[in-house]
Amino acid sequence: MPDSNKYFKIGLILVLAGVFFIVYYTYDPSENGFFIPCPFHYLTGFHCPGCGSQRAIHLLFRGDIFGAFRFNPLMVLTIPILVYGLGITIVNWIFGTSYRFLLFYSKVFIFGYFALAVIYWVLRNIPIYPFNLLAPTG
Incomplete structure (x- = not known):
């Protein structure tokens, strides 16, 4: 029975990944009301560090x-790190292993990435060249 559980988990991951891919490949967040707008941008008019991510994922799936x-x-730039970390998590879940992505356990990385996100958040809201290039454009 352990093998059938493993195949179920693999199937579940493939189905979820397929649905995610189809939704983001098929529906353009710029033209479709299906996607939720950024609440921070909606309330303040400023861009958060995640603003533009849905449209960016859509374009990545289309190869742009x-x-x-x-x-x-x-x-x-963060997607490769996230995909690798998610891959390790999925492998651990399916096969019952306990591999770790050591970068996620590094205080220097965690605090450094947080500081980078805050700096990025501030800079992308400065309406002066070259900082305005960080704001989502489309």
Whole structure:
């Protein structure tokens, strides 16, 4: 029975990833009301560090890396780290292993990334060149 549980988990991951891909490939967040707008931007008019991420993911699935970079460069640069960490988590969940992505356990990385996100948040809201290039454009 342990093998059937493993296959169920793999199937579940594939189905969820497929649905995620289909939704983001099919529906353009710029043109579809299906996606929730950023509450921070809606209330304040300022861009949070995540603003533009939905449109960037849509463009990444369509192969437009430069377009995605225009919407949220920090998120585009962070995706490889997140995919690797998520991959390790999924492998651990399916196979019952306990591998760790040591970067996520480093205080220097955690605090450094948090500081980078805060700096990015402030800079992308300065309406002066070159900082305005960090704001989502489309």
